[in-house]
Amino acid sequence: MKEFLLGKLDGHALPHEWFTIGGSVAFVLLGLFVVLVLTRLKRWKWLWNEWLTSVDPKKIGIMYFLAAGFMLVRGGLDAIMIWLQQAISVDGSQGYLSADHFQQVFTAHGNIMVFFVAMGFIFGLINYIVPLQIGARDLASPFLNTLGFWLYIAGILMINMFFLLGGEYAATGWLAVAPLSGPEFSPGVGVDYLIWSLQISGVGTTLGAINFIMTILKMRAPGMTLWKMPLFTWGSLCSMIMAATVFPLLTATLFLLFLDRSFGTHFFTTGGGGDPMMYTNLIWMWGHPEVYILVIPAYGLFGEIVSTFSRKRVASYTANVLGLIGVSVFALSVWLHHFFTMGAGADINSFFGLMTIIIAVPTTVLVFVWIATMYKGRIRFTNPMLWFLGFMGVFATGGISGVMLGFPPADFQLHNSLFLVAHFHSNVIGGVLFGIFAGITYWFPKIAGFKLNQRIGRYAFWCWIAGFCLSFIPMYILGLMGATRRLDHYDSSTGWQPLYVMMLVGGFVIATGVALQIVQIIASAIEKRRLRDTTGDPWDGRSLEWATPSPAPFYNFAAIPQVTSRDAFWEMKKQGLPKPVYEDIVMPKNTAAGIYISILAFLAGFGFVWDIFWLAGLSILGIIICVIVRTFNEHTEYTIPAAEVEKLEEARARATKAADAHKVADTGEDMGLREFIKVVLKWAWDVIRNKRWRTW
Amino acid sequence: MAHMVTALEKSHEEKVATDRVMFGFWVYLMTDLLMFAILFAVYAVLHGNTMGGPSDRDLFSLPLALGETLILLTSSFTCGLGMIAARLGKKNQVLVWFGLTFVLGLMFLGLEFREFAEFIHEGHTLTVNAFLSSFFALVGTHGLHITSGLIWLGVTLAFVWARGLNAHMVRKLALLSLFWHFLDIVWIFIFTIVYLRAFV
Numbered sequence: 001m002k003e004f005l006l007g008k009l010d011g012h013a014l015p016h017e018w019f020t021i022g023g024s025v026a027f028v029l030l031g032l033f034v035v036l037v038l039t040r041l042k043r044w045k046w047l048w049n050e051w052l053t054s055v056d057p058k059k060i061g062i063m064y065f066l067a068a069g070f071m072l073v074r075g076g077l078d079a080i081m082i083w084l085q086q087a088i089s090v091d092g093s094q095g096y097l098s099a100d101h102f103q104q105v106f107t108a109h110g111n112i113m114v115f116f117v118a119m120g121f122i123f124g125l126i127n128y129i130v131p132l133q134i135g136a137r138d139l140a141s142p143f144l145n146t147l148g149f150w151l152y153i154a155g156i157l158m159i160n161m162f163f164l165l166g167g168e169y170a171a172t173g174w175l176a177v178a179p180l181s182g183p184e185f186s187p188g189v190g191v192d193y194l195i196w197s198l199q200i201s202g203v204g205t206t207l208g209a210i211n212f213i214m215t216i217l218k219m220r221a222p223g224m225t226l227w228k229m230p231l232f233t234w235g236s237l238c239s240m241i242m243a244a245t246v247f248p249l250l251t252a253t254l255f256l257l258f259l260d261r262s263f264g265t266h267f268f269t270t271g272g273g274g275d276p277m278m279y280t281n282l283i284w285m286w287g288h289p290e291v292y293i294l295v296i297p298a299y300g301l302f303g304e305i306v307s308t309f310s311r312k313r314v315a316s317y318t319a320n321v322l323g324l325i326g327v328s329v330f331a332l333s334v335w336l337h338h339f340f341t342m343g344a345g346a347d348i349n350s351f352f353g354l355m356t357i358i359i360a361v362p363t364t365v366l367v368f369v370w371i372a373t374m375y376k377g378r379i380r381f382t383n384p385m386l387w388f389l390g391f392m393g394v395f396a397t398g399g400i401s402g403v404m405l406g407f408p409p410a411d412f413q414l415h416n417s418l419f420l421v422a423h424f425h426s427n428v429i430g431g432v433l434f435g436i437f438a439g440i441t442y443w444f445p446k447i448a449g450f451k452l453n454q455r456i457g458r459y460a461f462w463c464w465i466a467g468f469c470l471s472f473i474p475m476y477i478l479g480l481m482g483a484t485r486r487l488d489h490y491d492s493s494t495g496w497q498p499l500y501v502m503m504l505v506g507g508f509v510i511a512t513g514v515a516l517q518i519v520q521i522i523a524s525a526i527e528k529r530r531l532r533d534t535t536g537d538p539w540d541g542r543s544l545e546w547a548t549p550s551p552a553p554f555y556n557f558a559a560i561p562q563v564t565s566r567d568a569f570w571e572m573k574k575q576g577l578p579k580p581v582y583e584d585i586v587m588p589k590n591t592a593a594g595i596y597i598s599i600l601a602f603l604a605g606f607g608f609v610w611d612i613f614w615l616a617g618l619s620i621l622g623i624i625i626c627v628i629v630r631t632f633n634e635h636t637e638y639t640i641p642a643a644e645v646e647k648l649e650e651a652r653a654r655a656t657k658a659a660d661a662h663k664v665a666d667t668g669e670d671m672g673l674r675e676f677i678k679v680v681l682k683w684a685w686d687v688i689r690n691k692r693w694r695t696w
Numbered sequence: 697m698a699h700m701v702t703a704l705e706k707s708h709e710e711k712v713a714t715d716r717v718m719f720g721f722w723v724y725l726m727t728d729l730l731m732f733a734i735l736f737a738v739y740a741v742l743h744g745n746t747m748g749g750p751s752d753r754d755l756f757s758l759p760l761a762l763g764e765t766l767i768l769l770t771s772s773f774t775c776g777l778g779m780i781a782a783r784l785g786k787k788n789q790v791l792v793w794f795g796l797t798f799v800l801g802l803m804f805l806g807l808e809f810r811e812f813a814e815f816i817h818e819g820h821t822l823t824v825n826a827f828l829s830s831f832f833a834l835v836g837t838h839g840l841h842i843t844s845g846l847i848w849l850g851v852t853l854a855f856v857w858a859r860g861l862n863a864h865m866v867r868k869l870a871l872l873s874l875f876w877h878f879l880d881i882v883w884i885f886i887f888t889i890v891y892l893r894a895f896v
Contacts, residue, residue, distance in 0.1 A: 140716050206727055214720040248727045252734035256833060265822050265829035266745075267738060273745025273826030282734060586709070628851050634864050 007611035013165045023163030053590040055142035060149050061128030068120030078109035083504040089489045090497050102488040103171035110174025116156050118294045121436040126236045132545035133230045135221025137556045140214035142588040148208035150598035155201025162193050170194040178268030178279035183261045196605030199254050209243035223563035230543040234321050235300020238328040239293045250286040284335040292331035298435025306370045309385040310377025320369045326362030340408045341415050349408040356406030383457040387438035390465050398426025419479025422472045445533040449551045453670040456520040463513030470506030474499035523676045534660050542567040555585045558649045582642040593630040714867050721871050725878050735834040745826040752894035761891035764807050771800035772880040779873045787861045801846050808839050
């Protein structure tokens with residue numbers, strides 16, 4: 001009976017090691033704090049109505065940013081833990097982590113950074129910006145969008161659940177490669193947590209991708225042909241088509257691994273006729289395109305940033321778009337380069353090696369387009385432009401080392417070494433993360449209504465660059481010296497320790513960069529009145545999102561714009577903005593169905609992790625009922641009459657005018673660090689002296 | 697004909713929305729197809745790994761598979777007739793044709809269930825070897841899709857019966873019939889690659 005009710009769950013599952021206890025306490029305290037603040041400020045209803053159940057892609061985008069930012073800190077902590085262990089675990093010292101725990105940390109680091117940081121930020125950007133860029137009021141299916149977001153949140157909860165129950169995460173590496181991840185070699189629940197975390201968020205990604213393909217292909221403003229689409233939208237379209245192509249492969253592969261683990265089948269086992277190599281093939285068929293899914297939207301937004309801040313149209317729009325398409329197409333046929341050493345034979349290795357090297361061609365086309373765009377431009381070195389330039393340097397290094405790894409004979413030497421890890425991080429930090437930072441600093445005025453502090457932003461940027469070099473140049477060298485990846489202990493006679501220590505120092509410099517980015521946002525909020533963007537177009541932008549006020553109203557456009565050319569907004573500014581003709585606007589109603597379904601999906605996954613099959617069954621039944629109720633609800637939209645729209649627009653115009661009048665004159669530079677510390681100390685002193693917490 | 701136009705294309709917005717949803721559903725079907733592609737590939741790789749146990753030729757019964765195929769094809773035909781009736785706005789015909797589709801789908805599922813039960817009864821379960829694992833995964837996933845199709849069909853018919861045949865319902869039926877034909881096509885491949893190939 002107990003086994004039926006609780007499955008494998010028992011007292012041993014409760015946290016009993018320092019890191020699970022620490023993690024559990026941290027998460028519980030964080031949760032309690034949030035609950036306390038919300039209750040104290042009486043904000044529950046507001047939170048539920050305005051944010052959680054919202055189907056506005058702008059609000060969902062912001063929620064993606066918050067969740068991904070939180071996970072960036074969580075995954076960054078893992079990175080520091082890895083480096084700290086490697087810096088001190090030499091000879092007699094075993095470091096502070098056991099080998100098994102160390103493996104769990106790097107597995108979690110990989111899963112979190114790829115699925116919940118990079119994917120979260122990218123989906124956030126696409127959610128916020130794409131509808132504005134194509135002149136749409138909403139997405140094709142607002143419901144699928146909120147569902148995708150909440151499945152992503154369920155995935156985040158699932159990946160952190162092991163702190164509270166189970167006490168172990170997968171120790172297999174982020175792809176859970178078979179047969180190591182099979183029931184024979186990983187009997188604990190760690191791999192199950194991995195499977196269900198990725199499975200749930202992966203389904204959300206597939207749904208999101210379908211939704212964005214529909215939106216971009218079917219909901220563009222009149223006149224905007226495919227060849228007039230902004231580059232970020234092009235990048236998003238390519239990326240989402242790739243996601244819809246490969247995420248089903250991930251779902252199927254993880255499903256088979258789940259069957260192996262929970263039902264004793266023989267797909268990837270060593271016995272019973274299973275084929276572990278097939279798992280490697282299948283997972284990389286998804287895994288390699290996945291990194292391109294992350295980076296292609298970044299390529300797109302770099303095109304826009306470089307063109308805006310060089311005050312030129314992009315050098316060759318056609319080459320740029322073809323480059324994006326080329327990268328996405330080739331990216332689907334290079335996966336085997338992840339296991340050249342597995343013995344697929346010379347012919348197959350040659351083909352995939354060649355494809356890997358060829359993919360550098362469209363990428364190089366993109367790089368040259370960006371350089372040509374800067375050529376003879378009047379470049380403004382704002383934060384987004386800095387991130388772009390940093391990207392060019394770091395990403396070029398990563399790209400070149402990638403081509404080196406693409407040669408099968410070289411790969412036989414470099415395979416599984418830290419050289420590979422350094423290559424990979426050059427691309428995901430230099431390409432994806434810098435792209436995300438560039439995008440967020442670029443569109444921040446649109447999202448928040450005020451510009452970011454450029455001065456502290458510069459400090460943060462240089463910390464990232466310096467920290468990156470300190471960490472990853474030694475990593476390349478270590479790789480060439482023969483250090484394999486995922487080492488939790490080594491001999492001092494190798495002479496590696498100084499380089500490992502340098503990596504740790506670099507990690508702290510990067511952490512300083514992250515701290516400065518948080519400071520940057522706070523400092524900007526303090527100076528909000530000076531930095532306010534009342535024009536809606538702070539950078540002299542070129543695409544349609546800048547035609548809306550900052551932040552954009554919930555219906556995005558009071559009147560849907562007519563597009564006649566590329567750089568639609570640039571043309572409009574030259575020809576004078578047309579006077580809007582107001583019309584009735586149909587908007588989707590808020591819905592909590594996505595939240596309910598995601599809670600049930602989480603419970604179902606939890607049931608499968610612990611073999612509590614009644615819970616899994618009931619949850620799936622619940623999901624079916626929720627879907628039926630939702631899809632047969634015919635009243636999911638409401639109409640705002642034209643007169644109401646006009647009233648809203650007039651009210652906003654008045655508010656802008658008032659803000660303009662109160663705007664503090666923009667004198668000189670943004671607040672620096674010293675001034676920031678002064679302001680914060682003054683505020684803290686004021687709080688303490690006047691006992692201001694009494695009124696909180 | 698005039699009746700049909702008023703029932704379906706009430707407004708331009710409605711038409712645009714239907715067009716969008718249909719397109720999105722096609723994209724979804726493609727993603728589902730890719731999932732099946734993986735299962736087919738896995739079956740192609742593993743179907744010979746019987747570890748000395750009975751092979752596909754020893755286990756499968758061609759008449760049974762042919763029967764299943766004919767039933768499913770017929771259900772696709774009745775589904776098509778139902779769709780014609782839906783576009784003409786004939787509620788009772790919709791209920792009859794789609795009802796028949798439902799019954800045929802149930803019969804298909806029954807036969808599949810019987811086949812599975814027989815295998816399991818004889819000790820050929822999915823844990824025995826890689827061949828049986830991949831067989832059950834592929835055909836079982838198709839069966840799960842049929843099951844969800846039947847739930848969807850049943851619920852939709854109940855709503856048509858209760859609410860009548862409005863534009864929303866016709867759109868739902870159109871999606872449903874797409875899904876059903878899609879499953880039919882997947883089954884044709886299963887019939888060819890799993891069953892027919894075993895006897896070649």
